[in-house]
Amino acid sequence: MRAIQITEFGGPEVLQTAEVPDPVPGPRDLLIEVERAGVNYADTHRVEDTYLSSTSLPLVPGSEVAGRTADGRRVVAMVDSGGYAERAVADPNTAFDIPDGVDDATALALIIQGATAWVLLRRNVHLAQGESVVVHAGAGGVGSLAVQLAKAFGAGRVIATAGSPDKRETALELGADVAVDSRSEDMTAALVDANEGRRVDAVLDMTGGRVTDESLRALAPFGRLAFYGMASREAPKPVQLPNLMRHSATVSGMWLPHAFMLPGDVVGTAMAEMFELVRSERLRAVLGGEYPLEQARRAHEDLRSRATRGKLALDVTR
Template structure:
């Protein structure tokens, strides 16, 4: 089968198209014929050798995909050959930048009618992360004001919609006028261009937009110095949810920025959550149902052929994409 492999850590140029043997589904596993694979920040960090859970090369990257079931292993029930499904797997498994992939059955979810596989491939990481953070951790309600950082990213654009549909007031933060305007189109009530309000000015503007109270929920998808600002932007009894450190920098914080406000700091890491028993299928079924019904829109910005994975990573690392980048692996 065709695949894209990392034989050494490095830049996008180390993503090399190769031919490798077809995998075989073992007990409790599903063999997926991959149609589309999502491109995520985690993939780029694995490729660069900067992801904390990454193994050693050679590695086939890719942690989310959608396609058609090609075979099922012994003991698998509820999944049939020929079904359209989406799948999620860990960073060290043979990944989805390939025509075929084997995945544990409990990480495979049937795709409903009305949902394209290209859209479904974007749900298991970015959308699931946004959903879990806002609905299960922060428990967002219609009475909340929610700040979403990097709102033009895959997670961010999902979070703006999830919070807005829940009835919350949403403040979308992004790093350019174009990105800010684009993210606001998903239901944000206010939008903040952080390039025009850097550092302390960002905090001051969030406080102004919230009438000095601060936000009920801050979804920090950035990390590094941004996390310290998130603690200053949350209000009394609020929740800061931290799910990334794409800045790859330490966070310097003052505990006085959150404990006097009785604020909660909540962490989220999808792979570790699954290791400790989280079954993503219920949440993915609900997300897929809502997207198929038109409640949410998955903004797939760029679809790139599998053998051009390098170009997909180059675009991701320029940070000029709005929404999701997806690899087209093969025809449906």
């Protein structure tokens, strides 16, 4: 089958089209004929071997797919790897039927980015009615959905950040109350000003570096910062525990695979709620474009340049 494979770690240049053996499903696995494969920041980290989990070579990247099972069901699934290919194997516990009225690209946006936004808001920062929340990269894959979900969950003021005027306009169109330039010299002051002079209750952060440091300083007493990525590739300063106590602040991390381990089918609950919000037109995925499978390298280049917005996907059918 056709796939994108890497045989050495590196940047987008190591992504190569190859013919590889079909995956062999176990007795409980789902074999999926892939039609669309999602592209995520995590994929770029896995390709360069800077991801949270270890990676071995050769590797077919890709952690989310949409397609059909042998019995014709339309499904979206999270996979360990192997998504950038014509066929993929998934654990049934990480696969969800796509309901009528939801297209493949939207389903792909929900399985990782949407579920990430949902878990961050519901389980990490425990967003309460009327609270203020900062969504960094508010026009990105997670951010564009987090802005809308925060509103749906009763946020009092949603503050999005983005690096260009058109991305800030996108965040406002999605429901953000105010959009802040992510390149602001003093993010602490910018966020407090955007919240009408008050410190903020919650921050969803996937940037790292000084943005994380300055966002932490913008938290109100009992404020919460949820850290789920490091797009800048710059580590924030170590958090000093006495400072958390001094400001009654909470910092948490989130890696979506852990949510599948929680009791109560947390991700299934998130997907069901988001599918219904999509069907009722209260939630929409910002779709950043599709690339033919062979153009995976260009998709990674565009994503890393931060020139994209919303959800990127590979069209495996062409």
